[in-house]
Amino acid sequence: MIKQLGVATTAIAAASIGTNAVAQTAPSGSSQSSPQAETSGGTGNEIIVTATRRDERLQDVPAxxxxxxxxxxxxxxxxxxxxxxxxxxxxxxxxxxxxGDLRITVRGDAQALNTDAPVAVVIDGVVLTGATGLNKDLLDVRQIEVLKGPQGYLYGRNAVSGAINITTMAPGDTFSGRARVGYGNGDTAYAQFGVSGPLVPKRLGVSVAGGIRDGRGYYRSVTTNKFVDPYNEKSGRIRLDWTPSEAIRVQASAFYSKIEGAATNYLSQSLFPGLQTSSPIVDADFARAPFVSNIDNFNHKTDQLYTLRADYDADWGRITSVSSYERQQNIFASDGYPYSAGSGDGTQYNQRQHSAKTTELRFTSPSARALRYIFGAYYADISETPFLLAAVGADDAGFIVDRSPPVLAGPNRTTGLSVDNVFAKAWAVFGNIDWDITDQLTLTLAGRYDHERKRAVDVAFGSSAVDLDGNPATPNPPFSATAGQVRRDTFKQFQPKVSLAWQPQDAINLYATYAKGFKAGGSTLPRRSPSPVAQLQTSMRPRKPTILRWAPRPSGSTAR
Structure with a gap:
C-alpha cells in the first residue's frame, strides 16, 4: 500500500511585545539544571543544554x-x-x-506500528510514556535538544537510540507577548500566541500559550468528492513558576490538545497496476493514482499532560522531585482494505487510550567540583485501556458509526472485534559520576537499572455472527473467543555508560563512549484467534543494543 503525502509552502508573520529577553550567556562553570535557566543561540551567546540534567555548554558535552x-x-x-x-x-x-502516528527512525533504528519510539521524549524534565504524545504543535518552546546514541542511563527504558529534550518558556520578570500566524497549501492556516510575566514580582510568574491549526486538506476522493485529509488542532499550555525562597523553586504546568482529522488514507497497489511493484520501482512518496475510497474517515485525538517539579538548593547540592500525569486518547476509523469504491471492503475502527502517573526523585551534587554525581529513583504506573481496540464492520451505509464498537444492529454492524488492555508498573534506580581527572580530561561512569512488569488482558476477541456484507458467517465463533486470557511479562536491564572526554582547547572535544540501551518488550494478540485483524505475534522481545563510539566534536558543530 502506498500513502500520498502533501507538501506545503507557508507564509509566516510573527510579532512580539514586551521587554524581557530570553537569553543567557554561558556561566563561568556549568551548573545544576535549573527550571529557570534560559538560553539563546544568538550571536555572542553560547548555547547551554540541559539534556544531561545539568546546565552545560554544548561544546563541553561528550555526546x-x-x-x-x-x-x-x-x-x-x-x-x-x-x-x-x-x-x-x-x-x-x-x-x-x-x-498520533509519528514513526521515528534514528540512525537506522526504526519504530514499528503500535510500539514505542526508539527515543525518549522529555518535556520539561518529564519522560513521556505514551507512544503518541509527541505529534502535535509545539507551543512556547524555548529549546529542543536531540541526543543520539543510547541514553538509557539518563532516561531509562526506550531511550535505546537517543532522546528528544523539549524545554518550554519560563515566565519573565516583566510582562511580554508573542504571536505568529501562517498560511499555506491546502488552505492550511495556523496561529499561535504566548503571554508571560510576574503575578507576584520575584515570587510567582505565569506563562500562557495557545494555538490553532486548520487545514482543508490536499487530496479528494474521486468517489465522494470530499477531501480525505483535513486537519484541525487546538492546543493550550499554562505554566506557573513559584519561588517561595532563595532555596526552593516550584514549577507546575498543564497542557491540553484536541485534534480532529482523518486517518488511514492509503492506496492499494492491487487496485492500480501502475502502483504494483515492477521495474522501475514506484516512488512511494509520490503516488499519482487517485483516492477512490467510498468512506468518510475520521480521527479524534486528545492529549493531556500535567507536571509538577520542585527543587531545593543547598550548599551540599540539589534535591529535585518531578511528577506527572499523562493521558492520551486516539480514535480513528476508515474504509477497509483495499480502500476501494465498493462496499466489499468493509470498514475498520481503532481506539487507543493511554494514561500514566510518574514520579522521579534525584540528588545532584554541586557542579563547581572536580567530582560530580547524580543519584535517583523513578516509578511509573501505566494503564492502556484499551492498548488497542480493533474492529471491522459492514460497509452497508457509506459511513462509519462514530461510537465505540461493537455495533450489534443497524448500519455498519461490527463483524470482528479485538480488545487488549495492558497494564505496566516500572521502576528504576540510576546514578552517574563525572570526574575531572585533569582540567582537560573527564571520565564519566553511569548506570541505570530498569524493571518493568506488564500484564495484558484480552477483553474481547473474535468474529461476530455476520460477515462483511451482513450475511451469516461460517464458521460462527463468538465475539469473546479468548476473553479473560491474561499474559504477564517482566523486562529488566542494567544500562551502563563509560565515557572519556579530552578537551585540549575550548573549541575541540574528543571523546570515546561505551553505552548499552534497553527497549522493553510487550505482548500483542494471540495467533489462534480466527479474526483477520488478530494475526499478530504474541510477544515482542526486548531490545538491548550496545554502542562503542569515538568522535571528535568541534565547538558548535551540532548547533542548528
Missing part, C-alpha cells in the same frame, strides 16, 4: 547533540515535531495512518 534555540526555531519556521526532525542529521520520521 552527539543537535540543539535548536528559540531564535532558531522561529527563524526556521519550526512549529511541529516533523520540522525539527527533518532538520536533524540521522533522524527521520513518517507521519502515517493517524494523527
Amino acid at each position: 552527539s547533540i543537535t540543539a535548536f534555540t528559540a531564535a532558531q526555531l522561529e527563524r526556521s519556521n519550526i512549529t511541529r515535531p516533523i520540522d525539527f526532525i527533518n532538520a536533524t542529521p540521522n533522524l527521520s520520521a513518517v507521519e502515517a495512518n493517524n494523527a
Whole structure:
C-alpha cells in the first residue's frame, strides 16, 4: 500500500511585545539544571543544554547533540515535531495512518506500528510514556535538544537510540507577548500566541500559550468528492513558576490538545497496476493514482499532560522531585482494505487510550567540583485501556458509526472485534559520576537499572455472527473467543555508560563512549484467534543494543 503525502509552502508573520529577553550567556562553570535557566543561540551567546540534567555548554558535552534555540526555531519556521526532525542529521520520521502516528527512525533504528519510539521524549524534565504524545504543535518552546546514541542511563527504558529534550518558556520578570500566524497549501492556516510575566514580582510568574491549526486538506476522493485529509488542532499550555525562597523553586504546568482529522488514507497497489511493484520501482512518496475510497474517515485525538517539579538548593547540592500525569486518547476509523469504491471492503475502527502517573526523585551534587554525581529513583504506573481496540464492520451505509464498537444492529454492524488492555508498573534506580581527572580530561561512569512488569488482558476477541456484507458467517465463533486470557511479562536491564572526554582547547572535544540501551518488550494478540485483524505475534522481545563510539566534536558543530 502506498500513502500520498502533501507538501506545503507557508507564509509566516510573527510579532512580539514586551521587554524581557530570553537569553543567557554561558556561566563561568556549568551548573545544576535549573527550571529557570534560559538560553539563546544568538550571536555572542553560547548555547547551554540541559539534556544531561545539568546546565552545560554544548561544546563541553561528550555526546552527539543537535540543539535548536528559540531564535532558531522561529527563524526556521519550526512549529511541529516533523520540522525539527527533518532538520536533524540521522533522524527521520513518517507521519502515517493517524494523527498520533509519528514513526521515528534514528540512525537506522526504526519504530514499528503500535510500539514505542526508539527515543525518549522529555518535556520539561518529564519522560513521556505514551507512544503518541509527541505529534502535535509545539507551543512556547524555548529549546529542543536531540541526543543520539543510547541514553538509557539518563532516561531509562526506550531511550535505546537517543532522546528528544523539549524545554518550554519560563515566565519573565516583566510582562511580554508573542504571536505568529501562517498560511499555506491546502488552505492550511495556523496561529499561535504566548503571554508571560510576574503575578507576584520575584515570587510567582505565569506563562500562557495557545494555538490553532486548520487545514482543508490536499487530496479528494474521486468517489465522494470530499477531501480525505483535513486537519484541525487546538492546543493550550499554562505554566506557573513559584519561588517561595532563595532555596526552593516550584514549577507546575498543564497542557491540553484536541485534534480532529482523518486517518488511514492509503492506496492499494492491487487496485492500480501502475502502483504494483515492477521495474522501475514506484516512488512511494509520490503516488499519482487517485483516492477512490467510498468512506468518510475520521480521527479524534486528545492529549493531556500535567507536571509538577520542585527543587531545593543547598550548599551540599540539589534535591529535585518531578511528577506527572499523562493521558492520551486516539480514535480513528476508515474504509477497509483495499480502500476501494465498493462496499466489499468493509470498514475498520481503532481506539487507543493511554494514561500514566510518574514520579522521579534525584540528588545532584554541586557542579563547581572536580567530582560530580547524580543519584535517583523513578516509578511509573501505566494503564492502556484499551492498548488497542480493533474492529471491522459492514460497509452497508457509506459511513462509519462514530461510537465505540461493537455495533450489534443497524448500519455498519461490527463483524470482528479485538480488545487488549495492558497494564505496566516500572521502576528504576540510576546514578552517574563525572570526574575531572585533569582540567582537560573527564571520565564519566553511569548506570541505570530498569524493571518493568506488564500484564495484558484480552477483553474481547473474535468474529461476530455476520460477515462483511451482513450475511451469516461460517464458521460462527463468538465475539469473546479468548476473553479473560491474561499474559504477564517482566523486562529488566542494567544500562551502563563509560565515557572519556579530552578537551585540549575550548573549541575541540574528543571523546570515546561505551553505552548499552534497553527497549522493553510487550505482548500483542494471540495467533489462534480466527479474526483477520488478530494475526499478530504474541510477544515482542526486548531490545538491548550496545554502542562503542569515538568522535571528535568541534565547538558548535551540532548547533542548528
